[in-house]
Amino acid sequence: MPDQAAGLRARARPEPPEPGPTLMVVGLPPDAAAETVTERLAGWARRGRRWVGDPSAWRIVALDPASPHLPLLASQQRRWALWVDSDADAFRRAYRTLKILRRHPGPSRLLALHAPGLPRAGLLSNLQHGARHFLDIELVVLSP
Numbered sequence: 789m790p791d792q793a794a795g796l797r798a799r800a801r802p803e804p805p806e807p808g809p810t811l812m813v814v815g816l817p818p819d820a821a822a823e824t825v826t827e828r829l830a831g832w833a834r835r836g837r838r839w840v841g842d843p844s845a846w847r848i849v850a851l852d853p854a855s856p857h858l859p860l861l862a863s864q865q866r867r868w869a870l871w872v873d874s875d876a877d878a879f880r881r882a883y884r885t886l887k888i889l890r891r892h893p894g895p896s897r898l899l900a901l902h903a904p905g906l907p908r909a910g911l912l913s914n915l916q917h918g919a920r921h922f923l924d925i926e927l928v929v930l931s932p
Contacts, residue, residue, distance in 0.1 A: 808845030812861060813901065814853040814894075815871040815885040822848035825869070831904050832930065853888040868895040870927065872902040872915065882915055890923045897926040 813825055829843035851861065862868075872882045889895065900912060912929045919925040 808842070808847055809867055810847045810849060810865060811867045811869055811899075812849050812851050812865050812895075813869045813871055814851055814889065814898075815882060816850045817871070817873070820871070822850065825871075825901060828901050828904070837930070853885050853894065854892070858889070858892045858894050862893065862895045865895075867899070868897065869899040869901045872900050872912065874903045874911070879911055879915060883918055886915075886919050886923050886925055886927070890925060896924065897928065900927050900929045 811825065811829075816825070825848045826843050826846065829840050829846060833840040833843050851858070855861075870882060870885060872878055886898075889898075900915070902912065908929055916927045916929050919927040
């Protein structure tokens with residue numbers, strides 16, 4: 789006779805949670821943690837960006853754009869982001885990172901991750917324009 793209790797125990801076991809989406813991030817400063825990216829995702833979620841879902845469920849992977857694994861990862865991972873700082877050298881660093889991605893080859897579409905409140909005019913629009921016209925990279929900017 790089968791053990792009915794064992795069957796019930798097996799059905800009562802909670803299913804492991806499904807893994808959240810992975811976001812590959814290039815250009816993240818060494819002193820910044822994945823929490824910095826998670827906070828940015830949380831800000832978008834609070835403003836109604838439903839695609840974010842639960843910001844804490846995301847698996848954030850910081851990657852050096854010159855990594856020898858970049859071409860393989862670019863073919864395997866769907867979600868990529870470029871960290872853009874707001875200091876005086878931000879454009880130079882971000883554009884250099886995009887140039888490295890183009891040479892290796894890396895992803896051709898990235899989300900611009902930046903500090904809240906950074907206006908689209910200026911740094912972000914210039915970076916987006918340069919990426920598209922000179923590097924054939926789509927940089928998605930979600931600033932207000």
